[in-house]
Structures are given as structure tokens and as C-alpha cells.
Amino acid sequence: MASVKERLAEFSREAHELYLNQSVPYLEDPPDPLQFYRDWIGPNKPCIIRNAISHWPALSKWTPEYLRKKVGSKVISVAVTPNGYADAVDGDRFVMPEERKMSLSAVLDIIEGKVQQRGVFYVQKQSSNLLEELPELANDLEPQIPWMSTALGKSPDAVNFWLGEATAITSMHKDHYENIYCVISGEKNFILLPPTDRPFIPYGNHSNHYVPQSKPYTPTVTIVTVSLCQVCISQLFTVRGMMVPWIPLDPLDPDLDRYPQYGRARPIHFIVKAGEMLYLPSLWFHHVQQSHGCIAVNFWYDMEYDIKYNYFQLLEMLCGFPGST
Amino acid sequence: MASVKERLAEFSREAHELYLNQSVPYLEDPPDPLQFYRDWIGPNKPCIIRNAISHWPALSKWTPEYLRKKVGSKVISVAVTPNGYADAVDGDRFVMPEERKMSLSAVLDIIEGKVQQRGVFYVQKQSSNLLEELPELANDLEPQIPWMSTALGKSPDAVNFWLGEATAITSMHKDHYENIYCVISGEKNFILLPPTDRPFIPYGNHSNHYVPQSKPYTPTVTIVTVSLCQVCISQLFTVRGMMVPWIPLDPLDPDLDRYPQYGRARPIHFIVKAGEMLYLPSLWFHHVQQSHGCIAVNFWYDMEYDIKYNYFQLLEMLCGFPGST
Numbered sequence: 001m002a003s004v005k006e007r008l009a010e011f012s013r014e015a016h017e018l019y020l021n022q023s024v025p026y027l028e029d030p031p032d033p034l035q036f037y038r039d040w041i042g043p044n045k046p047c048i049i050r051n052a053i054s055h056w057p058a059l060s061k062w063t064p065e066y067l068r069k070k071v072g073s074k075v076i077s078v079a080v081t082p083n084g085y086a087d088a089v090d091g092d093r094f095v096m097p098e099e100r101k102m103s104l105s106a107v108l109d110i111i112e113g114k115v116q117q118r119g120v121f122y123v124q125k126q127s128s129n130l131l132e133e134l135p136e137l138a139n140d141l142e143p144q145i146p147w148m149s150t151a152l153g154k155s156p157d158a159v160n161f162w163l164g165e166a167t168a169i170t171s172m173h174k175d176h177y178e179n180i181y182c183v184i185s186g187e188k189n190f191i192l193l194p195p196t197d198r199p200f201i202p203y204g205n206h207s208n209h210y211v212p213q214s215k216p217y218t219p220t221v222t223i224v225t226v227s228l229c230q231v232c233i234s235q236l237f238t239v240r241g242m243m244v245p246w247i248p249l250d251p252l253d254p255d256l257d258r259y260p261q262y263g264r265a266r267p268i269h270f271i272v273k274a275g276e277m278l279y280l281p282s283l284w285f286h287h288v289q290q291s292h293g294c295i296a297v298n299f300w301y302d303m304e305y306d307i308k309y310n311y312f313q314l315l316e317m318l319c320g321f322p323g324s325t
Numbered sequence: 326m327a328s329v330k331e332r333l334a335e336f337s338r339e340a341h342e343l344y345l346n347q348s349v350p351y352l353e354d355p356p357d358p359l360q361f362y363r364d365w366i367g368p369n370k371p372c373i374i375r376n377a378i379s380h381w382p383a384l385s386k387w388t389p390e391y392l393r394k395k396v397g398s399k400v401i402s403v404a405v406t407p408n409g410y411a412d413a414v415d416g417d418r419f420v421m422p423e424e425r426k427m428s429l430s431a432v433l434d435i436i437e438g439k440v441q442q443r444g445v446f447y448v449q450k451q452s453s454n455l456l457e458e459l460p461e462l463a464n465d466l467e468p469q470i471p472w473m474s475t476a477l478g479k480s481p482d483a484v485n486f487w488l489g490e491a492t493a494i495t496s497m498h499k500d501h502y503e504n505i506y507c508v509i510s511g512e513k514n515f516i517l518l519p520p521t522d523r524p525f526i527p528y529g530n531h532s533n534h535y536v537p538q539s540k541p542y543t544p545t546v547t548i549v550t551v552s553l554c555q556v557c558i559s560q561l562f563t564v565r566g567m568m569v570p571w572i573p574l575d576p577l578d579p580d581l582d583r584y585p586q587y588g589r590a591r592p593i594h595f596i597v598k599a600g601e602m603l604y605l606p607s608l609w610f611h612h613v614q615q616s617h618g619c620i621a622v623n624f625w626y627d628m629e630y631d632i633k634y635n636y637f638q639l640l641e642m643l644c645g646f647p648g649s650t
């Protein structure tokens with residue numbers, strides 16, 4: 001009789017044989033809402049959509065000069081980290097960025113190399129910061145993706161603005177959102193893993209820690225469940241010292257001696273270019289890098305907590321089963 | 326550490342808490358295709374739709390008199406069983422019905438009590454028998470459910486005609502189809518169990534057997550996997566003596582001493598009346614009875630073999646895990 005571990009591996013293999021693609025396919029036009037639901041949201045499969053945001057003024061307007069003129073004096077939240085990793089495992093610690101308030105012009109000064117500062121800077125506050133902190137830019141795009149809102153029957157929960165240095169990295173994690181990620185300028189490098197590869201992805205519990213360059217503190221220890229998205233994790237950090245479940249593995253340089261099971265995962269590497277839009281389905285694991293000064297806007301639509309989520313929770317439980325990893 | 330069995334039970338309990346309804350809800354009008362996909366097909370949840378077939382002439386036309394006149398002389402396939410159970414476990418055997426060719430008038434004679442015959446008669450051949458055997462009736466209804474075909478982006482694989490005695494019973498099983506089940510006259514009594522209750526549903530391997538009243542034969546033994554729908558099971562019976570995985574439990578009188586885990590399942594009992602339509606999602610377990618002479622038509626749309634199927638296969642595998650039942 002096969003072990004739980006072997007059954008989970010078989011399940012993951014079957015997912016690739018049954019319905020997953022080996023790469024992320026392109027749609028050349030904005031899709032029909034029903035077709036998009038049926039082909040991509042329902043089956044929980046990513047795709048890249050071209051020619052869906054060509055009409056956004058942002059695509060041609062959002063140069064550093066325009067941004068300085070339009071919103072340069074606005075004070076925004078910037079994640080500052082010593083090494084580019086915000087919300088990531090460093091050694092045995094989970095490191096959160098310092099959240100610094102700066103004018104957008106000051107951020108652009110750093111990105112354009114006009115000013116030198118210690119640390120890596122990344123505008124990445126995922127709390128609808130486009131609408132909250134830079135509402136003057138909202139008219140340069142649509143407040144939502146019309147066919148996605150129609151498909152899901154709801155408006156996005158958040159519209160986020162992303163601007164950062166090439167060294168800023170989003171470490172591997174998953175979110176409880178259907179994500180439409182639009183690149184305005186530059187390009188984003190994604191590594192994706194399907195939820196069904198969960199059996200091969202290591203998790204650890206890590207004590208949380210502010211970035212070393214400011215406000216260090218001594219964590220106390222509390223264990224939390226492993227099924228949390230990045231937003232929830234961030235919220236949990238209001239509870240100082242919370243133990244955080246996170247993925248210690250770096251998919252750019254996986255330590256297969258320590259995490260041999262990751263050798264069976266099938267990460268997909270690809271680039272999303274300016275003018276393109278990635279549909280990143282809920283619960284897909286993703287790691288993101290970018291070209292220097294890349295600007296992006298993403299729309300988070302709350303996921304449905306239905307049978308797929310129910311099954312994923314079972315998978316999560318089983319991945320913690322003795323002999324499963 | 327909880328056992329696999331306990332984890333599966335927790336998974337099933339979570340399904341009921343997360344997204345399943347305690348009864349089967351009613352829609353009062355034919356739905357919008359996208360909304361139907363999003364609310365029912367995607368989440369794999371049953372519902373009853375009213376006022377969706379009111380315009381079908383069949384609803385008023387299909388009296389025994391009309392059927393005799395229009396198609397009385399047509400020869401059709403009828404399942405004949407000693408006790409009303411076709412495709413069911415009897416003792417330690419899986420019993421298939423005798424498939425008898427008869428005129429529809431002869432079937433109506435039996436149902437109307439004009440002729441006495443041994444056995445229970447049920448027109449239930451699930452191979453698009455409405456279109457294949459009784460095409461003259463097709464104009465009395467639509468060839469497909471328009472909003473369902475739009476939602477799924479395809480036409481039905483089969484349109485089946487059902488007519489039978491009150492004692493004819495469809496034993497508990499699941500199908501690999503999205504099923505739209507329309508009651509034309511009389512009523513159908515359904516017992517449904519969600520796929521997530523699979524951990525509580527017993528399966529056994531049973532040697533197949535023709536009904537005792539004709540053509541007995543001695544089976545040889547071959548073991549097959551448990552994930553087969555009723556149609557595949559029927560096809561497998563061309564291989565005589567195949568061991569058939571089937572549910573030995575009778576939900577009308579469950580033997581909880583023998584199958585105590587079924588006590589944790591949550592069957593839903595309900596009636597579908599003339600003019601109503603049941604959406605019976607793929608992989609839901611169902612047991613069906615009917616009023617005497619009930620007429621129904623169902624549409625089978627092929628299911629998608631995507632992430633939900635993939636997860637269900639994992640569940641099936643785990644239900645065979647030592648200590649899981």
C-alpha cells in the first residue's frame with residue numbers, strides 16, 4: 001500500500017497530465033467573461049492576456065517625469081529591506097520590511113540613481129495603495145477589469161501600485177485572491193507553482209523580525225496554522241512575536257539537499273511585459289522579480305471559499321501528515 | 326497526530342460548513358449562463374430550477390394515450406429486474422438488469438396494470454435513448470438546455486428518456502457528467518450525497534451477474550479501480566465476470582452496524598416534481614425512486630477533468646488508505 005507521500009506525489013503528477021499547461025498560454029484579446037470563468041478561473045489555471053489594457057493612458061503616460069509632476073509630492077508607503085527580500089525567510093527568521101513614509105519623488109530619486117540610500121526600496125503596499133495613496137493616478141487606468149468583474153460578479157477588493165528596484169524580490173508565497181497583474185512599464189519575472197505542487201513545497205514556522213536596519217525587537221513565540229496569505233501574514237504582524245509559517249526555499253537557488261522533495265515540483269518561469277496582464281489564480285505559489293523601475297498595477301478579487309478551497313485545505317492537512325514530506 | 330481517517334472526516338465537515346447547503350435550493354427562473362456556472366457548476370452544488378421547461382409541449386402532451394398513439398409501436402430497450410434494482414449490489418453480487426426489447430405500448434400496458442408480467446420494468450437506457458429510440462418525441466422538447474449549453478460551451482452528450490414503475494430503483498452511484506434532470510410527469514425522489522462525503526460511503530468489489538430470471542452465467546474475477554461511472558460500469562459488463570466496484574449500502578435502510586462510518590454522511594432527501602429540473606452536479610452520489618409511471622428526460626453534459634476531478638481522485642485514493650475507513 002502506497003504511503004500518503006506517494007499518493008500526494010501521484011496526485012500532483014496527475015494534475016500535470018490532466019489539465020495543467022507546461023507554460024503559461026497567451027490570450028491575444030480580452031476574453032468573454034463566461035469563457036474566461038470556464039477556461040481559466042474555474043480550472044484555476046494562469047494565462048497572460050495581451051491587448052487588454054492598450055487603451056489605458058497609463059501605458060504611455062507613466063514616465064518618471066509625469067509621475068513626479070502629477071504625484072511627486074505625495075507621501076507613500078515604501079518597503080525598505082537590506083537585501084531586497086520583504087516578507088521572506090532569512091536564516092531561521094521571517095523578515096518583514098521597514099515600512100517608510102516617503103514622497104514618490106524621493107523614491108524615484110533612488111530608483112533613477114540620483115540619490116544613494118542604504119537598502120532596497122519597493123513600493124508594494126498591498127492595501128489598495130493606488131486608490132488610497134495615489135488617487136490622482138486612478139484616471140489613467142480603469143478602476144477594475146470589466147470582464148473579470150463580470151466573470152466573478154464582484155468588484156476588486158484592492159487595486160495596488162508596484163514600483164521598485166531590480167533587486168526587490170517577492171519571495172515565494174500564495175494569496176487568497178484571484179489576481180490580475182498588469183505591467184505598465186518594464187517587465188516582471190514570475191516563477192509559478194500550482195497548488196497541486198504543494199506536497200513538494202517546504203514550509204517552516206519562523207519567528208517574525210523587523211528589518212535589522214531599524215527598530216529591532218525580540219520576538220516571543222506563538223504557532224499559527226500554515227494556511228495564510230501574504231495579507232493575513234502582514235496583519236498578523238500586529239501581534240508581535242507571532243510565529244509565521246513561510247516557505248524557506250528560494251526557487252532561484254533551491255537547496256535540494258535540505259528540501260529534496262522540491263526536485264519533483266514543476267516551477268514555470270516566464271516574463272510578463274509592459275502592456276501584458278497575468279491572470280494569477282488563487283492559491284498558486286509565486287515568486288516575483290522585476291526590471292529596474294518596473295511599474296505595475298494589480299487587481300485583487302476575493303477568491304471563493306468553495307470546493308476547490310476545501311480540497312486545498314485537505315491537501316495542506318495531508319502535507320503535514322507523518323511521512324508526507 | 327490525527328489519522329488519515331480523522332483528516333478526511335474533518336475535510337468533509339468543513340465542506341458542509343464552508344459552502345454546501347443543507348437542502349437543495351430552488352431557482353424560480355432559468356438562470357443566466359455565467360451566473361449559473363459561477364454559482365452552481367463551478368462550486369459543484371445542486372439546485373432545482375422551476376419554470377425552465379414550462380414551454381415544452383411534452384409537459385402537457387405526454388399522456389399514456391399520446392405516447393401510445395405517437396410512438397406506441399416503437400421498439401425500445403427496457404431494463405427488467407426481479408426486485409426493481411438495476412445495476413445494484415444484491416448480497417455479494419452486482420446485479421445487472423435484463424435488457425429486453427419491447428414496444429412502448431407493451432411497457433405502458435404493464436405500467437397501467439393492463440398486463441401482468443413478472444419483474445419490474447424501467448425504461449432507463451442511458452445512451453441518448455430519447456434521440457436514438459424515440460426521435461418522434463424530440464419535437465416535444467428542446468434538443469438541449471440552452472443556458473446550460475452556453476454555460477458549458479458544449480452540447481449534451483446524451484438525452485435520455487426515463488419511464489418506469491414505482492418499484493424501479495436507481496441504486497446509489499455517481500456519474501462523470503453534469504446532469505440536468507427534468508421531470509415531465511409524476512415525481513422523482515432523490516437522495517444526494519456530496520463528493521466530499523466520499524469518506525463515509527462504503528465501496529465493495531462485486532462479481533457481476535445477470536438477473537436471475539434469464540441468462541445466468543458464471544463470472545470469472547478481475548479487479549478494477551473504483552472510479553467508474555454508471556455508463557462505464559455498463560460498458561465494462563461487455564467483459565463478462567469483471568469485478569465491479571459499487572456501493573453496497575442502501576440509503577433507504579443503511580446497515581450502520583456493517584457500515585458505521587455512513588452515520589457521519591449527510592444525505593439530502595428531496596422530491597423533484599413535474600415541470601421542475603434538477604441540476605445534479607458531476608460526482609455527486611445519488612439514489613433515485615419515483616412515482617408510478619413517472620416520465621423524465623435528462624441531459625448529460627460531459628464533465629471537465631480539471632482540478633476538482635484531480636482532487637476527487639486524491640480523495641478516492643485516500644479512502645482506500647489503511648485506517649481511512
